[in-house]
Amino acid sequence: MKEKVYVHTNKTSYFPDDIIWFKAYVGDSINYPSTRTKILEVRLFDENGDQMFARTISITDGTGLGQFELNDAIAPGTYYLQARTNYMRNFGEEYQYLQEITILGEKSFNISKEESLKYDIQLFPESGNLVEDIENTLGIKALLNGKSIDFQGSIINGEGETITTFQSEHEGLGRFSFVYKKGETYRARIKVKDTVLEQAVPAASEKGVVLSIDNSDEEFLQVNLKVNEATFYNQIYSNYTLLYHQDRQLFQLYSVARLDSVTSLIKTRKNVFLDGVHTLTLFADDRPIAQRKFYIETGRKKALIFLEKSKIDADSVSYRLLSRGRKKNLNADLSISILHKKSKAVHLKNTIKSAFLLRPHVRGYIENPAYYFNIENEKRKEHLDLLLLTQGWTGYTLDEIIKEINPIEKYAFKTGFELKGKISEETKRKKLVLIPDDLRIIDKAKLQDKSTFVFQDLSVFKGDTVRVAYQNWLGKISKPLKIEYDTASSRNRYRLSIAANKNYKADHSGKTAQNGVTDWTNDTPFGNVDGTIDLDEVIVTERKRSEQYVRRRKTIEKYEPLVSDIGKYYDLPISQVLNNSSSYLMDFFVQQGYHLRTKDNVNYYLQGLGGVGFLFINGRPVRSTELLSVQLQMKDIENIMVNNLGYKNGTGISFFQVFTSDTFGENKNTLFNKFVIKNGFDRAKKYYTPMYASERSRPIDFMEVDWKPNLITNNKGEASFKIARKDSENGLLFKIQGFSSEGHLISKTILTD
Numbered sequence: 001m002k003e004k005v006y007v008h009t010n011k012t013s014y015f016p017d018d019i020i021w022f023k024a025y026v027g028d029s030i031n032y033p034s035t036r037t038k039i040l041e042v043r044l045f046d047e048n049g050d051q052m053f054a055r056t057i058s059i060t061d062g063t064g065l066g067q068f069e070l071n072d073a074i075a076p077g078t079y080y081l082q083a084r085t086n087y088m089r090n091f092g093e094e095y096q097y098l099q100e101i102t103i104l105g106e107k108s109f110n111i112s113k114e115e116s117l118k119y120d121i122q123l124f125p126e127s128g129n130l131v132e133d134i135e136n137t138l139g140i141k142a143l144l145n146g147k148s149i150d151f152q153g154s155i156i157n158g159e160g161e162t163i164t165t166f167q168s169e170h171e172g173l174g175r176f177s178f179v180y181k182k183g184e185t186y187r188a189r190i191k192v193k194d195t196v197l198e199q200a201v202p203a204a205s206e207k208g209v210v211l212s213i214d215n216s217d218e219e220f221l222q223v224n225l226k227v228n229e230a231t232f233y234n235q236i237y238s239n240y241t242l243l244y245h246q247d248r249q250l251f252q253l254y255s256v257a258r259l260d261s262v263t264s265l266i267k268t269r270k271n272v273f274l275d276g277v278h279t280l281t282l283f284a285d286d287r288p289i290a291q292r293k294f295y296i297e298t299g300r301k302k303a304l305i306f307l308e309k310s311k312i313d314a315d316s317v318s319y320r321l322l323s324r325g326r327k328k329n330l331n332a333d334l335s336i337s338i339l340h341k342k343s344k345a346v347h348l349k350n351t352i353k354s355a356f357l358l359r360p361h362v363r364g365y366i367e368n369p370a371y372y373f374n375i376e377n378e379k380r381k382e383h384l385d386l387l388l389l390t391q392g393w394t395g396y397t398l399d400e401i402i403k404e405i406n407p408i409e410k411y412a413f414k415t416g417f418e419l420k421g422k423i424s425e426e427t428k429r430k431k432l433v434l435i436p437d438d439l440r441i442i443d444k445a446k447l448q449d450k451s452t453f454v455f456q457d458l459s460v461f462k463g464d465t466v467r468v469a470y471q472n473w474l475g476k477i478s479k480p481l482k483i484e485y486d487t488a489s490s491r492n493r494y495r496l497s498i499a500a501n502k503n504y505k506a507d508h509s510g511k512t513a514q515n516g517v518t519d520w521t522n523d524t525p526f527g528n529v530d531g532t533i534d535l536d537e538v539i540v541t542e543r544k545r546s547e548q549y550v551r552r553r554k555t556i557e558k559y560e561p562l563v564s565d566i567g568k569y570y571d572l573p574i575s576q577v578l579n580n581s582s583s584y585l586m587d588f589f590v591q592q593g594y595h596l597r598t599k600d601n602v603n604y605y606l607q608g609l610g611g612v613g614f615l616f617i618n619g620r621p622v623r624s625t626e627l628l629s630v631q632l633q634m635k636d637i638e639n640i641m642v643n644n645l646g647y648k649n650g651t652g653i654s655f656f657q658v659f660t661s662d663t664f665g666e667n668k669n670t671l672f673n674k675f676v677i678k679n680g681f682d683r684a685k686k687y688y689t690p691m692y693a694s695e696r697s698r699p700i701d702f703m704e705v706d707w708k709p710n711l712i713t714n715n716k717g718e719a720s721f722k723i724a725r726k727d728s729e730n731g732l733l734f735k736i737q738g739f740s741s742e743g744h745l746i747s748k749t750i751l752t753d
Contacts, residue, residue: 001029002247003037005083005097006355008737010337010687010707011345013102015698016076020044020068020101021687023335023709023737024083026059029247030274031301031356031743033062033333037085038459039414039681044068044101045080049496052079053560058459058681059085062739063333065684065709071567073553076105080496086414095360099350104702118145121190121199124390127211127282127290130204132182133228134262137212138201139389140166140174142192148172148367153190155201157181170383171367173390180204207231209240209259211282211290215385218270221294223280225256225264232262237284242266246278246361270296277361277388293361293388295381302326303744305736307752316722321711321736325744329717332746334738338706338723341731341751345702351747352737358384362391373747416457417679420486421468423451429470433477434458436466437674444471461681462561463619465674485675555639559659562619564682569641569657578634585632585658588640589613596627604628610644611652618660620676636660705732728752 003026010021024042026034040057052074057064083097120143130136142151148171155163155178163186166176180186186201207230214222223242235258244252251273254266273296282290304324311318323330339346350359354369371377372384419434427447434443434455443455453468460466468485470478559566578588586596594608603624606613615622615630622630638661645653687707692698705727711719723732734750 002091002360003028003034003085003088004031004356004360005040005085005088006350006352006737007042007081007083007097007099008335008337008352008709008735009081009099009101010704010709011339011702012100012347012349013104013345013702014070015104015692015702016070016072016074017692018070018690020070020081021707021709022066022068022081024057024059024064024066025333025352025737025739026062026064026085027356027739027743029249031739031745033739033741034059034085035061036413036415037087038416040064040083040085042066042081042083043494043496045082045494045496046075047078047080049080051494051496055564055682056462056680057684058461061333066682067564067685069565069567070103071556073549073556073567074103075549076103078102082496086411087409089411090409094363097350097355097359117195119143119192119195119197120146121188121197122390123188123199123201124392125202126213126389127209127292128392129208129210129290130180130202131208131210131226131228131231132180132204132206133230134210134226135177135179136204136210137175137177137389139386140168140176140188140190141390142168142172142174142190144192146365149192151190151192153188156187156189156198158185169386170379171371171387173383173386175386175389182206207234207236209282209284209290211280211292213280213292213294213385215294215381220267221270221273221296223266223268225259225266225282227259227262229262232259235259239285241283241286243281243283244268244273244278245281246274246276249274251278271298271300273298275301276357279361293391295358295384295388297381300326301742301744303330303332303740303746305746305748305750307734307736307750309752310720312725315725317725317728318720318722321713321719321721323713323717323719323740323746325740325742329715330713330740330742330744330746331715332713332717332719332738332740332744334711334713334719334736334746336708336711336721336737337704337735338708338727339704339733339735340700340727341733341753343701343704343733345704346733346735348735352739353745353747356745362388364391370747416459417677419455419458419460419466419468419675419677419679421453421675422484422486423447423453423480424482424484425480427470427480429472429478431471433469433471434466435469435477436460436464441471442466459681460677461683462677462679463621463683464677464680465620466677467674559619559639559641559657561678562659563616563657564685565643566641566657569643569655572640572642572656574634574637574640583634585630585634585637588634589656598628606656608654611654613654613656615656615658617658618676619657632658632660638662711738 006025008023014020024040026037026040028034038059040059042055042057043051044053045051053068055066055068057066079101081099081101088095122141124139126137126139140153142149150168150172152167154165155176157163164176164178166174168174188199188201190197190199209231210226212224214224240256240259242254243250252268275296275298277293277295280292280294281288302325306322308320309317310320323332337346348370349368351370351373353373358369358372359366372380374380430447432445432447432453433441435441443458445453445455447453468480468483470480556567574588589606592608594606594613596604597607598604604627605624606615615627617632637658639659641657643655645655687709706723708721711721713719732752736746736748736750738746
């Protein structure tokens with residue numbers, strides 16, 4: 001089976017201080033919620049392919065929630081959100097979910113040489129090859145600097161005569177047909193804007209079979225096999241086989257002993273297939289000689305979504321959503337992005353339908369996958385077939401095709417995390433238990449080699465604290481005196497090959513996409529209105545900003561695995577006197593004007609002139625009962641950061657993040673006599689409306705109204721939710737995505753007045 005991933009974000013355009021809220025959907029090969037995978041890695045890359053953020057998402061019943069908290073270390077421009085399970089890696093590094101994200105902001109004044117125009121014209125014979133003296137169909141794709149472009153073209157023979165003409169039909173794609181005469185050579189002449197390009201048409205074979213598909217009939221898929229007379233009267237193959245397949249699913253197998261005419265028609269009922277992209281491979285004596293992809297839409301899993309106002313209160317509006325299949329109501333898991341009616345903040349180039357039904361079966365970059373599943377696009381099926389026509393074919397042997405359909409699985413389904421360690425003391429006890437803060441036993445393990453231990457498949461979150469203890473045969477718990485934990489955290493950094501995913505070069509040379517920064521429109525209030533900054537000043541400003549940006553980004557990259565919103569924190573300077581002495585952390589807070597206070601000699605808190613302070617060490621909150629026992633020396637501290645919240649009239653709350661140095665012992669758990677989990681899930685936060693929404697300080701077209709990531713319909717197919725009444729007065733845009741427990745894919749856009 002293949003796993004499929006879709007990530008629904010609340011928007012696709014964000015302000016630099018925004019939060020990217022998202023819900024992830026993981027499905028199996030037939031689009032049911034995946035029950036195998038429990039871990040999903042979601043990453044955000046910049047336009048050069050450098051990783052900015054990473055989140056490890058807990059997947060339950062095929063879904064999970066998360067967020068990326070942006071900050072001033074992220075510059076305006078185009079970013080890429082990538083999601084992939086560990087099991088998906090079995091199908092190649094390019095097999096992943098990928099979505100563009102735009103970070104809004106002022107135009108960056110980068111000085112660069114103008115990029116030269118790079119044209120890329122590709123010709124695709126429909127079944128993989130051309131044959132002389134019969135009509136052949138070719139697909140054509142035209143790219144300019146990696147992006148589709150319209151064109152006009154013609155086929156010219158060796159004498160310069162025009163054989164046929166054609167033009168692009170959709171997203172730089174087109175097709176044409178002509179009879180390839182024996183002994184002739186042809187060239188394709190393509191006009192792109194004011195430029196005329198010529199490219200040789202691939203040479204045709206003297207003998208062979210051409211496979212073509214007619215997918216226009218609602219009930220039957222029609223396959224035509226055509227041969228020229230030289231092939232028909234001198235058949236060198238004794239058997240032909242047509243294999244219809246999708247991933248590991250084999251649907252039909254037709255065997256033809258010999259071709260009894262120059263044209264053969266094979267019809268197959270479409271109801272034998274699943275929804276989505278399939279592949280037809282033609283074998284001649286077990287050797288693949290032609291291949292074609294096609295799309296099937298059966299309607300068996302059609303989902304209808306209805307939305308209506310159910311109640312209007314003084315401050316809120318209640319909505320009722322109904323989901324229904326062909327014969328019954330759906331138990332669906334949904335997410336809804338709610339925006340202003342004329343919003344420019346969302347442009348869904350991907351939907352759950354395109355991510356599950358199209359993307360896993362097509363190699364290379366697809367410019368706008370969601371287009372092919374929007375029923376308002378009248379020619380979507382025709383254009384989807386055109387896209388599949390330009391996929392070419394693998395040319396693999398039968399053994400290689402079998403391996404591609406059923407690869408050797410090097411990467412397993414990930415269901416949890418490991419905690420390893422070592423007992424450094426003589427003991428006769430063999431049984432260990434793992435105990436979190438609520439003091440319940442969550443796992444058991446045995447000592448290996450008398451000293452080492454490993455707890456496997458743990459469902460734990462980063463920042464959780466746990467204890468490892470002995471347990472005897474009576475169930476009594478006792479503490480190991482000398483225990484060491486493997487504290488290595490999985491902070492692997494990845495690079496994303498933008499060129500490979502966007503197919504900027506036909507030869508996949510690995511060059512990155514052209515650099516570009518999203519610009520505001522002319523009427524944006526964030527632009528340089530007065531135009532008084534000259535170029536020299538801009539260069540100096542940008543250089544200073546760049547240096548600060550690099551330092552800030554390094555800090556955030558280092559601590560972001562421990563503190564997800566570290567971008568909201570700022571460094572506090574540590575005096576040289578404290579660094580060079582045997583001072584303790586509390587001495588630093590005294591210097592900052594904070595003192596330990598208590599009312600019961602049990603619970604302590606930090607009290608300063610500005611308000612109350614809360615302390616975190618290596619991302620883990622220090623409880624009020626632990627605060628007095630913290631004995632951390634300043635020489636072991638690498639960084640202290642603060643986030644001030646709610647300050648008004650001189651009082652408020654401060655959050656202090658303290659990070660110990662890399663040289664400060666491996667047993668950081670000795671601070672609390674517990675181990676702080678580093679390899680675990682990132683916690684999903686509850687959605688909250690951004691502060692700028694109430695201030696109305698941003699263009700309303702780029703602001704969201706609400707985000708409902710966790711709507712579950714009941715046995716009547718219903719779910720209810722509320723939004724603020726003031727936000728619904730001028731009309732709303734609802735972007736609904738999700739799936740049912742039985743594999744119905746739900747993608748719906750609804751406008752209300």
